Amino acid sequence: MNILKDLGRYWLFIASIFRRPEKWTVYRSRIADEMVSIGITSLGIVSLISIFMGAVITIQTVYNLVNPLVPLYVVGLVVRDSMIIEFSPTIIMLVLAGKVGSSIASEIGTMRVTEQIDALEIMGINSTGYLVLPKMIAAIFITPFLVLISMFVGVFGGWVAGELSGVIPSAEYIRGIQYQFLPFNVTFAMIKTVVFAYLVTSISTFQGFYTEGGALEVGRASTRAVVHSSVLILIFDYILTQLILA
Amino acid sequence: MIEVKGIKKGFEGRTVLDDVSHRFEKGKVNLIIGGSGSGKTVLMKCLVGLFEVDKGSIEYDGRNFSELDFDGRKPIRREIGMLFQGGALFDSMTVLQNVMFPLTMLSDLTEEERIERANFCLQRVNLPSSNHLYPSEISGGMKKRVAIARAIAMNPKYLYCDEPNSGLDPKTSIVIDELIMELTEEYQTTTVINTHDMNSVMTMGENILFIHKGKKWWTGNSDQILQSENPELDSFIFAGKIMQKLRKN
Ligand SMILES: Nc1ncnc2c1ncn2[C@@H]1O[C@H](COP(=O)(O)OP(=O)(O)OP(=O)(O)O)[C@@H](O)[C@H]1O
Ligand SMILES: [Mg+2]
16 A cells, blocks of 8 residues: 555656756756766766776686686676676666665755755745756766776776786786677666666655655655665666566 | 635644634734644645645635646745745755845846845845855854845745744844834735744734634734733733733733
8 A cells, every 4th residue: 555655656756857847057057066966976986896896706707617618718708798787787876876865865855854845845946856857867867977987997807806816817808808799788788777877866856855754754764765776776677687688 | 915714724634724714914914823733834834835725715815826736826936935944045055045046046137136136135134244154054043034035035925934033032033023024014025924922922913813723713913912811812822921920010
């Protein structure tokens, strides 16, 4: 029952975002600000995670390659494809669900409990549009770049790990990452990223927007935002993989 | 003039407002008084459309606000200024940006005109030279003033204030009350104020609505209020020591 009610509210919420905006100029500058706050400030964490993911995949793959008939360059290929298909879009977006999702939910939740959203409504401003749309557009636009960066950094991390530990010669690794490259995998990753970005922003803003009470509830809303976005990312990862790859 | 006819509002079966009818007059400070939890804030939120009434109608100078949808209400909303109990300033914006915000979103003024207008409003509430501070960097009384400046930025016809002097010292309270009275007089706004501050009631009480148990229990002005002989109103007014002494005299 509650799930149905929430789902209904969610759709009404989404519909209200797309009512006619007051002023595009204001929206434009807000989108730019949000791109910085969602994208640029996440560059560090995204790079850090990606370099280690790539490194770990290299070492684990080498460790698991016991069959001498399998050529060593396969390691490069495995790192490349794991990063592109799964690790970069899914793991990075899960991390962003934590970082961006919680901050969005607490920002909007605080605005709700301190009546700032009521103040917008009183002025006759479409509060959902003003607060949510710029975040959503910014996230959908900027996260694919973060994920692309993650792919490159991850593959680079794999190479570094190979060099440092000496488990795979540089030439073999580079041959591997060039071997049978399917550009569609990148397209697929971008589709996933955009869907995940939509999920994270819509769920986090929704949770924040319907916060009731005080600071305690803001904290709860932000936790719910992270949990719900993460679970839905995983579910949609499965659905999209099934739909597109199978 | 705002006219309320037979409004009802409840939450999950619990009635908060029961058949309230009243007329809030233009160019006057109209007060809504009542104990904590009596439904003052709910009434005000119904008036501005933050809550939808279950029954009854709200008319702004003959325009039936309660019948309109979001877009239909926009023109009326733009004539409303509201001061929230906690100020409700946008904390990601400076004082100046807060006051400029409605102008930026809703008017076609140029940047300079907006700054000029915002500065005018800030001077009007006696708050020059704090323009570049953030809400977290100013005191409670200053926040109220910024909120008033923001509320009057668009030259509202209707001004709502939810407990304008809660959390303020007596002297600042008086300053804020006087400011609201002056603005009402100057711009001939229909001003509606929620309060349980007896001092405000005595100084601004031209048209008082006393809410009790969700009903319109009494109405009158500050001269009549002391001789109302309404037991619930009396127990509300004379709850404080000072007012009790006043009665004895
Ligand atoms: N959103 C809401 N959902 C459910 N009940 C509510 C809601 N808002 C207010 N109420 C209830 O309505 C009643 C009146 O509340 P209201 O805030 O109007 O009181 P008030 O007269 O403004 O009190 P105070 O002087 O303390 O501000 C209270 O019993 C409150 O619990
Ligand atoms: Mg109240």
